[in-house]
Amino acid sequence: MSAQGATPPATPNRIERFAVSPRRRRSDKLARSLVLAGTVIALIPLVLVIYYLLHEGLKAWSPHFFTTDPTGNTFFKNSDIGGIRSAMLGTIEMVALASAIAVPVGIGVAVWLVEYGKQHWFAQLVRFFVDVLTGVPSIVFGLFIYIVLIIGTGSTFAGYKGSLALALLMLPVVTRSAEVVLLLVPGALRESALALGAARWKVIFRIVLPTALSGMITGVLLAIARAAGETAPLLFTAGATNKTSSNLGEFMNSLPVQIYNDVISPTQSVVNRAWGAALTLVVLILILNLVARLVSRRSRLA
Amino acid sequence: MTPDASPHITAGAPAPSAESSAEKMLQPGQPTADPATSAPASSSAANIVKRGPQVRLKQLRAFYGSAEQVKGIDLEFPANQVTAIIGPSGCGKSTMVRCINRMHEEIPGARAEGKVLLDDLDLYNSSVDVIAVRRAIGMVFQKPNPFPTMSVFDNVASGLRLTGVGRNELRPKVEAALRGAGLWEEVADRLSEPGIGLSGGQQQRLCIARSLAVDPEVLLMDEPCSALDPIATLKIEELIATLKQRVTIVIVTHNMQQAARVADRTAFMLSGEMVEVGPTKDIFTTPSDSRTEEYVTGKFG
Amino acid sequence: MEAASIPSGDRSKLERSPLARFPDRALRYGLTLLAALILALIVYFFVRLVGEARPAFAKEGVLGFTFTNDWDVSAEHFGALPLVVGTLITSALALLMGVPVAVATALYITELCPRRIKAPITILIELLAAVPSVVYGLWGIFFLAPKLQPAEQWVADKLSFIPFIGGGVVTIPNYFVAGLILAIMILPIVSAISREVMATVPPDHKEAALGLGATRWEMIRTAVLPYCRTGIVGGSMLGLGRAIGETIAVTLVIGDAPQLSGHLFSQGYTLAAVIANEFGEATGLHRSALFAAALVLFVLTLLVNALARLVVMRANRSRTQPRQGGPKAGVADVAETAAMGA
Numbered sequence: 001m002s003a004q005g006a007t008p009p010a011t012p013n014r015i016e017r018f019a020v021s022p023r024r025r026r027s028d029k030l031a032r033s034l035v036l037a038g039t040v041i042a043l044i045p046l047v048l049v050i051y052y053l054l055h056e057g058l059k060a061w062s063p064h065f066f067t068t069d070p071t072g073n074t075f076f077k078n079s080d081i082g083g084i085r086s087a088m089l090g091t092i093e094m095v096a097l098a099s100a101i102a103v104p105v106g107i108g109v110a111v112w113l114v115e116y117g118k119q120h121w122f123a124q125l126v127r128f129f130v131d132v133l134t135g136v137p138s139i140v141f142g143l144f145i146y147i148v149l150i151i152g153t154g155s156t157f158a159g160y161k162g163s164l165a166l167a168l169l170m171l172p173v174v175t176r177s178a179e180v181v182l183l184l185v186p187g188a189l190r191e192s193a194l195a196l197g198a199a200r201w202k203v204i205f206r207i208v209l210p211t212a213l214s215g216m217i218t219g220v221l222l223a224i225a226r227a228a229g230e231t232a233p234l235l236f237t238a239g240a241t242n243k244t245s246s247n248l249g250e251f252m253n254s255l256p257v258q259i260y261n262d263v264i265s266p267t268q269s270v271v272n273r274a275w276g277a278a279l280t281l282v283v284l285i286l287i288l289n290l291v292a293r294l295v296s297r298r299s300r301l302a
Numbered sequence: 303m304t305p306d307a308s309p310h311i312t313a314g315a316p317a318p319s320a321e322s323s324a325e326k327m328l329q330p331g332q333p334t335a336d337p338a339t340s341a342p343a344s345s346s347a348a349n350i351v352k353r354g355p356q357v358r359l360k361q362l363r364a365f366y367g368s369a370e371q372v373k374g375i376d377l378e379f380p381a382n383q384v385t386a387i388i389g390p391s392g393c394g395k396s397t398m399v400r401c402i403n404r405m406h407e408e409i410p411g412a413r414a415e416g417k418v419l420l421d422d423l424d425l426y427n428s429s430v431d432v433i434a435v436r437r438a439i440g441m442v443f444q445k446p447n448p449f450p451t452m453s454v455f456d457n458v459a460s461g462l463r464l465t466g467v468g469r470n471e472l473r474p475k476v477e478a479a480l481r482g483a484g485l486w487e488e489v490a491d492r493l494s495e496p497g498i499g500l501s502g503g504q505q506q507r508l509c510i511a512r513s514l515a516v517d518p519e520v521l522l523m524d525e526p527c528s529a530l531d532p533i534a535t536l537k538i539e540e541l542i543a544t545l546k547q548r549v550t551i552v553i554v555t556h557n558m559q560q561a562a563r564v565a566d567r568t569a570f571m572l573s574g575e576m577v578e579v580g581p582t583k584d585i586f587t588t589p590s591d592s593r594t595e596e597y598v599t600g601k602f603g
Numbered sequence: 604m605e606a607a608s609i610p611s612g613d614r615s616k617l618e619r620s621p622l623a624r625f626p627d628r629a630l631r632y633g634l635t636l637l638a639a640l641i642l643a644l645i646v647y648f649f650v651r652l653v654g655e656a657r658p659a660f661a662k663e664g665v666l667g668f669t670f671t672n673d674w675d676v677s678a679e680h681f682g683a684l685p686l687v688v689g690t691l692i693t694s695a696l697a698l699l700m701g702v703p704v705a706v707a708t709a710l711y712i713t714e715l716c717p718r719r720i721k722a723p724i725t726i727l728i729e730l731l732a733a734v735p736s737v738v739y740g741l742w743g744i745f746f747l748a749p750k751l752q753p754a755e756q757w758v759a760d761k762l763s764f765i766p767f768i769g770g771g772v773v774t775i776p777n778y779f780v781a782g783l784i785l786a787i788m789i790l791p792i793v794s795a796i797s798r799e800v801m802a803t804v805p806p807d808h809k810e811a812a813l814g815l816g817a818t819r820w821e822m823i824r825t826a827v828l829p830y831c832r833t834g835i836v837g838g839s840m841l842g843l844g845r846a847i848g849e850t851i852a853v854t855l856v857i858g859d860a861p862q863l864s865g866h867l868f869s870q871g872y873t874l875a876a877v878i879a880n881e882f883g884e885a886t887g888l889h890r891s892a893l894f895a896a897a898l899v900l901f902v903l904t905l906l907v908n909a910l911a912r913l914v915v916m917r918a919n920r921s922r923t924q925p926r927q928g929g930p931k932a933g934v935a936d937v938a939e940t941a942a943m944g945a
């Protein structure tokens with residue numbers, strides 16, 4: 001912009017009558033300030049949560065914290081209350097099983113929707129119901145598994161039941177994000193492969209899925225991050241326990257449930273442990289998010 | 303122009319009564335009062351006669367980042383005349399025109415240098431308010447773009463509402479603008495219907511009415527008919543002939559026949575430079591530059 | 604006239620053997636079966652839930668259960684109205700506080716902020732969704748609620764003439780804090796959807812507004828907000844659905860008072876919270892009542908989400924313009940998908 005010097009034009013000019021009134025200028029400034037303020041307000045909780053997590057959570061972290069199970073000795077002030085080992089391992093085990101169920105099923109349904117079902121009425125129905133699943137409160141998933149697998153079988157809490165509840169929660173997330181990505185694979189790519197005489201299943205497995213792979217991995221990672229943080233589905237399915245176990249048929253501990261139970265404890269050291277566990281959980285989720293973002297950058301679908 | 307006592311406008315400094323008295327203020331040197339603002343709407347309101355400004359570009363250069371798209375243009379747009387800018391795609395005609403109403407700088411990383419003079423006022427002077435410039439210089443775009451959530455009436459009134467024109471004044475001004483755009487007869491009974499419900503040609507005239515409603519000094523038209531059918535195009539070309547009595551018009555077109563039909567003067571641009579400018583008839587029949595001749599005879603572009 | 608016949612070679616060469624066609628068939632039918640199973644699962648879901656809830660509905664009647672104000676565990680009397688009202692109050696608070704802020708962030712990111720900080724700020728807003736609800740609950744009950752209490756008491760005292768807001772004793776867990784935490788939790792979804800819609804505003808309209816001599820805010824008011832209205836409403840409804848179903852964070856900061864006689868800064872209860880708190884030890888009719896509460900919750904979220912999707916679909920369908928940024932399966936799209944839902 002050439003600056004001809006800030007000397008104002010000396011004579012009245014043809015655009016004077018279009019000048020912006022002070023009132024309009026004030027409104028503009030005010031509105032823009034409000035929008036900026038709103039954005040800052042939105043970020044304040046994030047800063048505060050992170051600050052408190054670090055401030056309180058780091059205090060609880062120690063080698064002992066990560067390598068011992070909770071002891072359940074919460075009645076005496078100076079007793080060793082243990083760490084969160086079983087919670088971490090339990091979360092890892094249950095989420096792993098949940099993913100092993102939800103990811104193939106979810107991607108399978110997405111592939112069906114995009115490659116076979118398309119706009120057919122049945123496919124629209126399936127899409128609608130998957131959408132319905134997206135909106136179900138997470139505690140309802142837990143209750144459903146409770147009805148079917150606990151009331152229904154007369155048995156009790158188990159790790160795999162928690163996994164099933166988490167899998168139900170992950171399913172719509174995986175399906176929808178996979179569908180989004182699969183729809184971005186250009187139709188021309190599929191058609192050229194088919195025109196070369198390749199069988200449909202080969203086109204799907206050798207061409208469509210590899211192209212969509214990084215996008216789908218992103219979706220899966222984010223679904224895993226979501227499942228790792230859920231408490232409600234586990235409350236009445238996996239129960240809670242203190243010991244580490246690799247047997248998913250027994251009660252199983254998990255980070256969110258551990259935190260939930262620790263929060264309401266009157267013992268301060270237990271509350272501290274809750275903060276430490278919360279920090280651990282958030283770090284885990286952030287790592288998953290970070291990896292998801294990095295994978296997404298390498299997507300071949302630009 | 304005779305200086306008078308009214309305060310000059312500096313960017314950001316208030317002109318206390320500029321807004322409310324604008325309607326009543328006569329332009330210095332203007333031979334006739336602007337009937338659009340004082341007379342009630344009548345069928346003659348369509349034919350407003352007003353002395354438009356002369357627009358001059360002096361060494362205008364436009365950049366996208368470091369790439370120079372418009373390279374030092376000197377050009378004059380005489381008052382109350384239609385000047386057409388022709389040239390092949392990508393030669394910079396749209397960019398140059400968007401520098402006139404300072405819309406070019408809205409694009410991130412874009413800037414302009416040089417002077418754009420509206421009579422004696424350099425629009426790029428740092429004391430000039432860019433918003434006033436944009437209101438003073440109307441723009442009609444290639445694709446008709448009435449605001450989709452607004453009715454016909456609200457579309458035309460949208461510019462007026464920005465300056466808080468009262469409800470009683472809105473109606474006559476909207477009608478006057480629609481008459482000025484040759485659209486009043488067709489939409490008088492449909493004012494509250496959505497603007498996008500009109501046909502393409504009508505939508506474009508609606509956009510013209512929207513620009514006219516704020517009573518601009520200059521009207522920039524960037525290939526206004528390229529998305530329209532021949533009949534709609536013809537209507538707009540007829541409109542341009544009447545509009546030039548109240549505004550100075552610059553029209554970018556890639557259609558040479560159109561330039562020949564509507565423009566008093568034509569300028570030929572090539573690769574960001576002004577090759578030749580002159581009365582339309584001369585440019586098309588006896589161009590002095592060989593490149594101009596090649597273009598108008600269809601050898602390229 | 605007979606068309607020239609193709610020399611009859613061995614057509615069977617063009618056919619694939621049944622064995623070669625098997626994988627295709629298997630895949631197609633297998634996946635179709637899978638999709639059908641999902642449908643069946645959801646229907647089964649609903650049926651079982653209704654079945655377990657039936658005893659409670661039988662005792663009080665469906666409407667009686669939902670709209671009677673008396674949740675008394677010891678008397679085995681279950682009217683869920685205080686829970687329904689509590690759910691609605693906290694969700695309404697979440698919308699009231701969350702949507703304007705979310706729209707402001709979306710406006711800032713798409714229209715006002717310098718290009719360089721667009722991506723970082725977007726990521727920060729999305730990070731709000733990464734925090735699990737139990738952590739929000741923990742932070743809420745140990746930091747936010749206590750810190751806000753003095754201010755809340757001041758408001759309650761100053762505004763004591765306004766019913767529901769003023770005049771009471773402020774407890775640390777209360778409706779307001781629950782609503783505030785919910786507002787923070789729905790912020791990312793509403794912001795993401797609003798941003799999506801704002802990015803699809805055709806640049807033409809924005810230029811037309813600027814060309815008329817509009818200030819930046821006037822341009823937003825004329826060309827952006829009206830265009831995005833439907834989409835923002837849809838996004839808010841998705842946020843509402845999320846707020847209604849949110850369990851853990853609310854449970855930790857709302858207390859456990861299934862009564863309608865409270866005020867903004869007193870303890871309350873929601874459908875989700877009562878389930879979380881009471882299910883562990885509930886038996887018989889009580890448990891059935893909790894299933895009934897879950898059913899009410901389920902139906903409520905279903906309705907809100909279905910409506911929301913209709914609205915968002917309508918907003919997207921009437922915009923036939925392609926996105927300004929082009930379709931990229933970026934983390935934003937996938938993250939939005941992942942973040943939606945309770």
